[in-house]
Amino acid sequence: MNGRWLPLAGRHWVPLFLMVVFLLMLGLRYVMQLPELGEEVAGQGTLSERRAAVLADLSRDVLLALLAAALLWAFLDTVWFRRARRMVAAVEDMGAGQLERRTGVGGADELGLIGQAVDRMAERLQHNQQRLLYMNNLINRSPAVVVEWHMGAGWPVLRISDGVSQWGYVPTDFTASGRMYRDFIHPDDLDGVMASREPCFSGDEAHATQAYRIRRADGGWAWVEDRTRIEWDGQGAVMRATGILLDITDRRMAERARQEREALVRRFFELPFIGMAISSAADKRWLEVNGRLCEILGYEREELLGRTWVEMTHPDDVAANVSLFDELLAGRRDGYQMEKRFIRRDGAVVHTEMVVRAVYDTQGHLEHLFTTIQDVTERQRNLALVEERSQQLRQAEERLREANQALERRVVERTEQLRRANQELEAFTYSVSHDLKAPLRGIDGYSQLLQEEYAPRLDEEGRLFVARIRRSVEQMGCLIEDLLDYSRMERRQMTCQDAEVRPLVEQALEACAGDIERLGTRVDNRVGAMRLSVDREGLAVALRNLVGNAVKFSRDSTPPRVEIGAEEADGCRRIWVRDNGIGFDMKYCDRIFGIFQRLHRVEDYAGTGVGLALVAKAAERMNGRVRAESAPGQGAVFYLEFPSS
Numbered sequence: 001m002n003g004r005w006l007p008l009a010g011r012h013w014v015p016l017f018l019m020v021v022f023l024l025m026l027g028l029r030y031v032m033q034l035p036e037l038g039e040e041v042a043g044q045g046t047l048s049e050r051r052a053a054v055l056a057d058l059s060r061d062v063l064l065a066l067l068a069a070a071l072l073w074a075f076l077d078t079v080w081f082r083r084a085r086r087m088v089a090a091v092e093d094m095g096a097g098q099l100e101r102r103t104g105v106g107g108a109d110e111l112g113l114i115g116q117a118v119d120r121m122a123e124r125l126q127h128n129q130q131r132l133l134y135m136n137n138l139i140n141r142s143p144a145v146v147v148e149w150h151m152g153a154g155w156p157v158l159r160i161s162d163g164v165s166q167w168g169y170v171p172t173d174f175t176a177s178g179r180m181y182r183d184f185i186h187p188d189d190l191d192g193v194m195a196s197r198e199p200c201f202s203g204d205e206a207h208a209t210q211a212y213r214i215r216r217a218d219g220g221w222a223w224v225e226d227r228t229r230i231e232w233d234g235q236g237a238v239m240r241a242t243g244i245l246l247d248i249t250d251r252r253m254a255e256r257a258r259q260e261r262e263a264l265v266r267r268f269f270e271l272p273f274i275g276m277a278i279s280s281a282a283d284k285r286w287l288e289v290n291g292r293l294c295e296i297l298g299y300e301r302e303e304l305l306g307r308t309w310v311e312m313t314h315p316d317d318v319a320a321n322v323s324l325f326d327e328l329l330a331g332r333r334d335g336y337q338m339e340k341r342f343i344r345r346d347g348a349v350v351h352t353e354m355v356v357r358a359v360y361d362t363q364g365h366l367e368h369l370f371t372t373i374q375d376v377t378e379r380q381r382n383l384a385l386v387e388e389r390s391q392q393l394r395q396a397e398e399r400l401r402e403a404n405q406a407l408e409r410r411v412v413e414r415t416e417q418l419r420r421a422n423q424e425l426e427a428f429t430y431s432v433s434h435d436l437k438a439p440l441r442g443i444d445g446y447s448q449l450l451q452e453e454y455a456p457r458l459d460e461e462g463r464l465f466v467a468r469i470r471r472s473v474e475q476m477g478c479l480i481e482d483l484l485d486y487s488r489m490e491r492r493q494m495t496c497q498d499a500e501v502r503p504l505v506e507q508a509l510e511a512c513a514g515d516i517e518r519l520g521t522r523v524d525n526r527v528g529a530m531r532l533s534v535d536r537e538g539l540a541v542a543l544r545n546l547v548g549n550a551v552k553f554s555r556d557s558t559p560p561r562v563e564i565g566a567e568e569a570d571g572c573r574r575i576w577v578r579d580n581g582i583g584f585d586m587k588y589c590d591r592i593f594g595i596f597q598r599l600h601r602v603e604d605y606a607g608t609g610v611g612l613a614l615v616a617k618a619a620e621r622m623n624g625r626v627r628a629e630s631a632p633g634q635g636a637v638f639y640l641e642f643p644s645s
Contacts, residue, residue, distance in 0.1 A: 083107075087115050094118075099126035145224075145245040147174075147181070155181040155241075166247060168217025186213035186221055193226075211248065223252040275352075275373035277309075281329060281366045284308040296352070296375045298345035309371075314341035314349060324356075329366070334358050339376075351377045444473045496622065499539065501530045501566055501575060508543040509564075512551050516562075519555045526565040532573060532642055538618040539640075542626070545611040546577040546638050554581030554635070571644055578637040583630040593626065615640075 083105045090103040099122055105115025145163035149155045157174040164171060174181065185193055189212035196210040208228045213221040228243040275293030279286050289304045297304065297312060313321055317340045324336040335357040342350050353374045361367045447469045455463055505527050509516070516523060532539070547562065554560040563578040584592065593616040612626075619626045619640055630636035 083111055083115070087111070087118065090122075091118060094122050094125070145247075147243050147245060149181060149241045149243070157181050163245075167214065167222055173217075184214050186215070189213050211252075214245075222247055223249045275375070277304075277371045277373065279309060279369045279371060281358075281369055284310055284325070287368060293373055296344075296350060296373060297342055298348075303345075312342050314343055317341050328356070328358055328369075342373075349377075350375055351380045440473060444470065447473065495535055496533050497536070498531050498533055499536045501532055501539075502527045504536065504540050504543055505547075505564055505575075507540060508547045511544050512547050515548070515551050519551065519560055521551050521554065521560040521562055524561070524563040526563065527575070528566065530566045530568070530573060534622045534624070534642065535618075538622050542615040542618040542640060543575075543577075545615050546640070549611060549638075550577050550579035550581070550636075552581075554579040557581055557635075568644060572641045573644055574642075575640040576637050578635065580635040583632050583634050583636050585632055586630060589628055589630075592628065 087103040087105045090101050090105075093101040102119045102122060103115040105118075106112050107115075144161075145166075146159075146161040147157060148159045150158050157180075160171045160174045162171060164174065173179070174184075182190060193210055193212050196208050207230075209225065210228075211223060211225050214224050216222050225246045225248045226243050227246075228241060231240040231242075273292065275296045276290045277286050277293055278288040285308050286304055289301060291301075294301055294304060299307075310318060310322070317338075320338065321340060324333075324338060327333050328336060335355070337353070337355045340352055340354050342352060344350055353376050355372045357370045359367050359370055447466055450458075451463070451466045451470065455466075458466070502525075505525060509523060509525065515521075547564070550562045551560070554562060557580045561580045564576070565578075566573070566575045568574070593612050615638075616626050622642065624640060624642040626638060626640055628636060628638045
């Protein structure tokens, strides 16, 4: 029977027990009255009457006993059993964790005192529970991670606070995953952690503090400071191991940054190209100097540290320097910059650029001055030299300006002379075109009449002389025409515009059609769609001469062939004319483009030696060029090249 049923049992059995006692007492009383009934039967009446009287008394007593038992039961239920039931129910709820539950049983009797004691106990337990919950929440909100280990292989984790979330974990990642705590420690730090905990496990120490890295959930590493405490039982066995883990990653990074910054400052302070010093704000003494400043001033380090910077300042610069220094001490400026002269140990003057900065402590008090000093003596010397050279340059520029003015005057004079020369050249050209051609036409006409009308009167030698005269006249006429063409190409105004190349090539072939047909020359025109920004007449003249030369010098080949093509490559647009004629030696390549320059006799190949010169002049006037490739007996190829843009 559990505790909840104990009040119920007392509630029913106590009245029943009292009723049984009353009934037994009544029965005993009835039995004790039986002898008296026998003695009184004779004197007082019949037995049945006496028995009836006794039974009536007995019935009255039983009823009174039952009424007394009922009243007693009601009294006990109200005063005792109901309060007992309420107290038992409250105690059971408290045992189930409802510490805010109270019995509500009062009074000065034992049951009331017990109820009040139980309520006070529940109040203390509730207060302690709230405090434990508060501390637990405080720990879980704290950046510190509280962990408890089982001192088995690998250190299984029994409990760990919610603070592990800062590394991306939940507590079950440590307690329910089957992983050991040592699995989370960086391999490089594991031996050190084991060594630091060994004295604790052996009982020599109860506390251990060590820093190591622990793996975060994202695969990175966090630095932690582990403060471990070991507890033993009465037999000396390890009972519990707890630790507080503090994330010190930022601290370690800050410490590393501080160390790197200090190392950088040390390296910076010893830079070999700039002098540095730390000086006192009180007495103007140098507290620290680097090697470069010693080189600039010519002193040893110990000598400089025993002096003030005023002692080594040029007398003319002391006042200005001290004035800036006083303004800095007065708080009117945080630093200053000035050009200043120092007196070296050997007495020489060194020019410097100096920058001074105030350094304050954490309370805002001026601690010392940091100074950088750069030697600019050579720069000053160079500036003076530059100024001297600038003066010389200005004088030279003035002379050049005067020379340019004189040159401009001479250019104007030469331009006028050139204009007059061009006029004379035009007059000469006109004279050649008209005055020289007129006698030449007369010679040609008379020689023709002499050949036609007087040929029978001439002997064979006379007729040969007349034929030679006519050929010379014809050669002279061609030479005059070529000279006129060259002169016009030199003087004409070039008008460059977009032109299709293929129609101009076809015109050149048409101009040479008679010779092509007479010599049986095979022509391969491979020129496709190409446009050039050129002077159409100039390009036509160049193509006509190149095609004519190719037909002329390939006449003895079997069969004679001429190939014409065009392409765009190597940043230029190129037209070529190739033949399979006699070719030439490339050592004469530059010579063939000169006027009146010939590589073959007139008797072998007719011509005036002006054609290729005319091609070169036309290409030059159109911002292009002409070149050739050849070998004796292997034909030749001539290229006209113009820029692509």
